[in-house]
Amino acid sequence: xxxxxxxxxxxxxxxxVEPRKLLVHWLREDIGRVGTVVGCDTSNCGACTxxxxxxxxxxxxxxxxxxxxxxxxxxxxxxxxxxxxxxQAAFKECHGLQCGYCxxxxxxxxxxxxxxxxxxxESEIREGLEGNLCRCTGYHNIVKSVSYAADxxxxxxxxxxx
Amino acid sequence: xxxxxxxxxxxxxxxxxKEDAHLLHGQTNWTDNIQLPGTVHxxxxxxxxxxxxxxxxxxxGALAQAGVVAAYGAKELGDLNGGVPCVWPVTDDIKxxxxxxxxxxxxxQVGDCVAVVLATSAAAAVDALDxxxxxxxxxxxxxxxxxxxESGSALVHDEIETNACYVYKMPCGDYEASRAKADVVxxxxxxxxxxxxxxxxxxxxxxxxxxxxxxxxxxxxxxxPHVLRVLLALVTGIPExxxxxxxxxxxGGFGGKLQCYREEIxxxxxxxxxxxxxxxxxxxxxxxxxxxxxxxQIQDIEIAATKDGKILGLKVTxxxxxxxxxxxxxPGVPLLGMFMYPAIYKMDSxxxxxxxxxxxxxxxxxxxxxxxxxxxxxxxxxxDELAAEIGMEPMELRKKNWITHDExxxxxxxxxxxxxxxxxxATEKALAMFDYDGLRAEQAQRRASGDPVQLGIGISTFTxxxxxxxxxxxxxxxxxxxxxxxxxxxALPTGKIEVVTGTSPHGQxxxxxxxxxxxSILGVPVEDxxxxxxxxxxxxxxxxxxxSRSLAVGGQAIKAASERLVEKARVIAxxxxxxxxxxxEFINGSFxxxxxxxxxxxxxxxxxxxxxxxxxxxxxxxxxxxxxxxDPVDFSYPHGTHLAxxxxxxxxxxxxxxxxxxxDDVGMQVNPMIVEGQVHGGVAQxxxxxxxxxxxxxEDGNLLTASLxxxxxxxxxxxxxxxxxxxxxxxxTHPLGTKGVGEAGTIASTPAIINGIVDALRHLGVTDxxxxxxxxxxxxxxxxxxEGAK
Numbered sequence: 036x037x038x039x040x041x042x043x044x045x046x047x048x049x050x051x052v053e054p055r056k057l058l059v060h061w062l063r064e065d066i067g068r069v070g071t072v073v074g075c076d077t078s079n080c081g082a083c084t085x086x087x088x089x090x091x092x093x094x095x096x097x098x099x100x101x102x103x104x105x106x107x108x109x110x111x112x113x114x115x116x117x118x119x120x121x122x123q124a125a126f127k128e129c130h131g132l133q134c135g136y137c138x139x140x141x142x143x144x145x146x147x148x149x150x151x152x153x154x155x156x157e158s159e160i161r162e163g164l165e166g167n168l169c170r171c172t173g174y175h176n177i178v179k180s181v182s183y184a185a186d187x188x189x190x191x192x193x194x195x196x197x
Numbered sequence: 198x199x200x201x202x203x204x205x206x207x208x209x210x211x212x213x214x215k216e217d218a219h220l221l222h223g224q225t226n227w228t229d230n231i232q233l234p235g236t237v238h239x240x241x242x243x244x245x246x247x248x249x250x251x252x253x254x255x256x257x258g259a260l261a262q263a264g265v266v267a268a269y270g271a272k273e274l275g276d277l278n279g280g281v282p283c284v285w286p287v288t289d290d291i292k293x294x295x296x297x298x299x300x301x302x303x304x305x306q307v308g309d310c311v312a313v314v315l316a317t318s319a320a321a322a323v324d325a326l327d328x329x330x331x332x333x334x335x336x337x338x339x340x341x342x343x344x345x346x347e348s349g350s351a352l353v354h355d356e357i358e359t360n361a362c363y364v365y366k367m368p369c370g371d372y373e374a375s376r377a378k379a380d381v382v383x384x385x386x387x388x389x390x391x392x393x394x395x396x397x398x399x400x401x402x403x404x405x406x407x408x409x410x411x412x413x414x415x416x417x418x419x420x421x422p423h424v425l426r427v428l429l430a431l432v433t434g435i436p437e438x439x440x441x442x443x444x445x446x447x448x449g450g451f452g453g454k455l456q457c458y459r460e461e462i463x464x465x466x467x468x469x470x471x472x473x474x475x476x477x478x479x480x481x482x483x484x485x486x487x488x489x490x491x492x493x494q495i496q497d498i499e500i501a502a503t504k505d506g507k508i509l510g511l512k513v514t515x516x517x518x519x520x521x522x523x524x525x526x527x528p529g530v531p532l533l534g535m536f537m538y539p540a541i542y543k544m545d546s547x548x549x550x551x552x553x554x555x556x557x558x559x560x561x562x563x564x565x566x567x568x569x570x571x572x573x574x575x576x577x578x579x580x581d582e583l584a585a586e587i588g589m590e591p592m593e594l595r596k597k598n599w600i601t602h603d604e605x606x607x608x609x610x611x612x613x614x615x616x617x618x619x620x621x622x623a624t625e626k627a628l629a630m631f632d633y634d635g636l637r638a639e640q641a642q643r644r645a646s647g648d649p650v651q652l653g654i655g656i657s658t659f660t661x662x663x664x665x666x667x668x669x670x671x672x673x674x675x676x677x678x679x680x681x682x683x684x685x686x687x688a689l690p691t692g693k694i695e696v697v698t699g700t701s702p703h704g705q706x707x708x709x710x711x712x713x714x715x716x717s718i719l720g721v722p723v724e725d726x727x728x729x730x731x732x733x734x735x736x737x738x739x740x741x742x743x744x745s746r747s748l749a750v751g752g753q754a755i756k757a758a759s760e761r762l763v764e765k766a767r768v769i770a771x772x773x774x775x776x777x778x779x780x781x782e783f784i785n786g787s788f789x790x791x792x793x794x795x796x797x798x799x800x801x802x803x804x805x806x807x808x809x810x811x812x813x814x815x816x817x818x819x820x821x822x823x824x825x826x827x828d829p830v831d832f833s834y835p836h837g838t839h840l841a842x843x844x845x846x847x848x849x850x851x852x853x854x855x856x857x858x859x860x861d862d863v864g865m866q867v868n869p870m871i872v873e874g875q876v877h878g879g880v881a882q883x884x885x886x887x888x889x890x891x892x893x894x895x896e897d898g899n900l901l902t903a904s905l906x907x908x909x910x911x912x913x914x915x916x917x918x919x920x921x922x923x924x925x926x927x928x929x930t931h932p933l934g935t936k937g938v939g940e941a942g943t944i945a946s947t948p949a950i951i952n953g954i955v956d957a958l959r960h961l962g963v964t965d966x967x968x969x970x971x972x973x974x975x976x977x978x979x980x981x982x983x984e985g986a987k
Contacts, residue, residue, distance in 0.1 A: 070223020136448030173881030
């Protein structure tokens with residue numbers, strides 16, 4: 036067993052883990068952060084995407100021990116309580132989700148995309164989200180959501196709350 | 198009796214979804230999130246072989262592993278090894294082989310369950326699978342449907358002595374006479390390939406004895422909690438009144454969670470046996486082999502017509518792959534398509550035959566559209582081929598044969614009565630949005646210049662049958678359940694409303710849309726209405742969600758129950774206001790005395806009177822609630838016109854959807870935002886069949902596309918945006934005028950894409966392109982056409 040300390044959504048967790056344990060399984064099984072989900076076993080779907088030290092990673096392709104000493108942000112820590120991050124607000128406004136299972140990963144990937152490219156074109160959004168699969172929306176409204184979120188964020192932080 | 202007056206209605210507005218807040222904040226309740234104290238986790242040893250005898254199975258080694266609580270093969274499980282049910286024996290002489298949850302002596306598909314281990318952690322259970330000793334004697338795998346029907350073929354099930362599951366015939370009119378009269382007969386064989394539903398949330402099930410009684414609560418990622426409860430009671434022998442089934446947040450279904458799976462049976466039985474919670478969540482790799490598949494039909498279709506383009510008759514001969522076993526409605530899926538091959542076209546005769554075939558593959562069952570995408574693909578493809586054969590513009594051929602708007606209600610050659618439709622209006626609108634004439638001109642220019650990138654226009658003018666279903670019709674088709682839907686509406690003493698529905702959403706936005714329906718009748722704001730669903734403990738009656746039925750059937754029950762509640766409340770309000778019930782108008786959620794608006798009582802106040810019961814009229818019972826159980830009078834028939842502009846690089850075979858326009862007519866719309874979202878997702882799944890997806894097996898019956906690395910579901914980068922539009926032709930079989938929209942896009946888009954590719958390449962001699970139309974397949978098709986032309 037390995038000893039790790041990871042800050043998840045602002046709370047520090049200290050834990051003994053099997054070295055083989057994936058970060059996503061540690062989040063879900065060991066510390067009860069079940070907002071982040073598992074959709075595949077080949078790192079294709081992106082449903083488990085979180086931010087690791089501010090950059091998006093698929094948490095199924097990171098070992099828990101690799102996150103030792105890191106800051107992890109999940110969908111549950113993106114905004115406080117009933118507050119809405121502009122990307123969350125945009126997904127609601129533009130109907131960018133249906134069943135919602137890909138949504139945690141899709142939103143976190145979009146947050147990272149917008150931090151890198153605050154004004155992406157449609158094709159840049161499509162390429163940027165290529166690693167996140169959705170089966171419900173056909174992506175049409177996800178693309179619209181990310182574009183709308185970019186508008187909200189460029190308009191200033193207060194416009195995001197919905 | 199006065200009628201309810203609706204001055205301000207939530208119907209028809211693109212209200213943002215109630216469901217989204219918790220989904221967007223990760224405050225979700227997926228089945229796999231449930232962690233009950235004392236849970237044991239189940240892992241499954243699955244067959245790596247498509248067809249083999251189990252010559253040895255010893256689970257004792259697993260029992261010695263750390264954390265392992267129990268391990269079972271079929272022998273150890275004995276009577277608890279329940280059989281997976283099939284509820285649609287389509288013919289009297291259908292062959293229905295047993296489908297035990299754990300394989301007995303023989304495995305018949307890769308992924309068959311051989312043994313299970315239960316341990317205190319999921320990882321320990323999986324680790325212990327390696328300690329099970331199992332030996333197989335491989336048998337020849339049956340993988341090809343035509344070879345399966347030849348005498349001397351290996352048999353999937355020895356005891357039934359054939360691989361033919363059933364033969365179903367439906368002759369309508371005299372096809373041979375039509376054929377004799379015809380100037381032109383065009384015949385084609387289309388392969389509607391096998392698909393894997395691939396909902397994003399893998400299946401998961403938790404069953405737990407809940408202590409207070411003999412109740413077992415089962416949480417399952419299912420579309421059908423109500424149907425599942427009945428089936429689990431029948432299969433396990435646990436009394437139905439001791440079973441509670443809950444479908445919490447469910448991450449997509451597309452038909453793939455319309456099932457009573459062997460894992461659900463095993464988990465339920467083992468929770469009862471062990472007296473503690475049992476949990477199982479599939480990996481994606483398990484999902485690919487163990488969740489039912491869809492489609493997989495060989496379609497021989499023949500159309501007879503005059504040389505000026507009048508369709509006379511249609512003949513369809515199907516081989517439908519059942520896979521290794523029959524699941525809930527495996528045999529019936531092709532019959533849902535059977536009625537729809539004649540589609541929107543008038544003709545004298547139609548002859549349908551379907552043979553269901555067993556193979557050593559994963560069972561097939563409902564996948565978004567279930568039979569109707571297959572039918573629509575074949576008819577829309579063959580109509581294009583007929584147009585090419587007689588040299589007629591494909592849209593003109595359609596116009597010449599379709600049912601015109603003034604001919605509804607129209608009884609088709611297949612015996613269905615389409616209530617309403619306006620194919621002219623939807624088509625006219627789609628053509629304008631698409632710039633059809635402009636694209637045809639560009640196509641001609643590219644052909645003339647020999648451009649390596651050719652342009653094709655794909656047309657699909659589709660209709661479908663949805664809203665399962667009138668119970669009598671289902672009975673006539675030998676389906677063993679009804680097609681009704683239930684709703685209870687309760688007005689609570691605090692002014693809040695509960696709408697209890699028997700539908701079971703998994704992404705469709707029922708909480709929002711059902712609130713809109715109830716709000717429009719009760720005059721209560723949408724936010725004061727709570728929709729309760731997907732829990733047999735809180736919503737005891739229902740037939741659940743599939744076949745685009747939830748609004749088409751369930752919506753009727755919500756409307757009826759809400760209206761009954763208003764009439765119950767009216768009697769109480771009249772008593773309070775000291776007038777007769779007929780003197781009251783119901784406006785914006787309040788009863789008002791006609792001619793005296795100062796005398797009124799809001800619905801919430803009536804509910805409070807019904808709660809205290811201090812001053813109710815004689816004969817009126819306390820509490821204010823109303824129920825309705827509605828059996829629909831008929832199916833409903835959405836339709837639309839989908840147009841795809843396809844660019845095909847003739848040098849590489851690369852295909853691009855340059856423009857996709859669709860105009861759908863789904864009748865009245867409760868929430869147009871949700872309607873549009875359903876169309877987007879549906880169109881994407883249909884495009885995926887045309888261009889990307891296909892479950893591939895090798896000749897030994899190994900699934901080659903058994904992970905998301907190998908089975909290509911499209912990403913955002915693979916798809917275009919869609920230009921969607923609607924026309925509204927209200928249904929006359931539904932009191933709200935609605936039809937259904939869950940499957941329309943998937944049914945429509947596949948033939949539009951392939952017709953577009955063929956249209957781009959027809960001048961090169963191409964008359965068909967197999968699905969999925971990958972660059973390699975398209976390139977090979979072009980090369981073969983060139984060879985053929987030499």
